[in-house]
Amino acid sequence: MVSQRAIFVDAGFLLAVGGTQVVGTSLRSAFRVDFEKLIEGILKCTEEHSGIDVLRTYWYDASKDALFTDQHKQIGLLPGVKVRLGRISFNGEQKGVDLKLGLDLVGVARNRAASVAYLVSGDDDLAEAVEEAQDLGMKVVLVGVADSGHRLGVMSVAEHLALRVDSIITLPAELIDACFTRIVQESPRPTAAAHDVAPVPADHASRLVPRPLPKPGAPMAKPVLPSRPTPHPSPRLAPTEAQLVYSSGGVGGRVAPEDTLLDVAHEVGESVAANWYGSCTQGELVDLLADRPILPTEIDRVLLKDCAQRIGEYKTDLQGVRKALRFAFWKKLDSLTE
Structure with missing residues (x-):
């Protein structure tokens, strides 16, 4: 197996946790994110932990009809980042995101393209994919946001998932504070045009x-x-x-x-x-x-x-x-x- 690390980011999880920590809510319209700085911070954190080269960063999110938004295009153009999109259903739920992430995690392990996977997620639906990747010889490290008040030491991570990874590391609080900015107004913005x-x-x-x-x-x-x-x-x-x-x-x-x-x-x-x-x-x-x-x-x-x-x-x-x-x-x- 190649001595490389691959990073798998559940964007819905990361943005919800970051927004909650900085703004107090997971409502995406309430904050803006410096994605380039955030991804650079994740790369630095995982490099310091493993000391090995990176294969690529996989970024998983959802959009209407799984089409790239301007924001997704911006992220996808960053060096070494691959954006994978699921769909947003009629009731606002993400569809296919966990499936894509789990399949990619196991696929990278099966192809022996990386020896360590860094998983930025908290969803217990990924536990089986983690174990499958481990059975194929890959180490899986969970990357979270520190929470000293939680028994797991990280925010919003399912215990079912935490018990199955090889280890857990946390992103620096300074990184989250630097990348998430509150959007606050005293009153709603005017609509662009009356017909809107x-x-x-x-x-x-x-x-x-x-x-x-x-x-x-x-x-x-x-x-x-x-x-x-x-x-x-x-x-x-x-x-x-x-x-x-x-x-x-x-x-x-x-x-x-x-x-x-x-x-x-x-x-x-x-x-x-x-x-x-x-x-x-x-x-x-x-x-x-x-x-x-x-x-x-x-x-x-x-x-x-x-x-x-x-x-x-x-x-x-x-x-x-x-x-x-x-x-x-x-x-x-x-x-x-x-």
């Missing part, structure tokens, strides 16, 4: 009347908000459900003893709302308010993902937690748009 704002459905016409877009350089007027339904009391779990929790799959971290599940859900809901509001356009805000109380799939998934980071996927499945997440999101958005 989606028309309001007839059944919402009486509830939502957007104001004209401001002229360049003039203060932006906020859209008139739809009438708000009478707020329901924040849902509360039974005392037996509001306990200190650990992720059953090792996906989330630890909740401090003084916190309850609903406290975390409210914090996450408010954080996602604030970050989304600070990165959206006026047209996106109008569209969101027009469909109230329904949340777009991508926002709903971020709420659940960010909450799972804190309390674990199992507890995030509780209906009380999900209701609290959405309640807190709308409540925070209301306060920002008043």
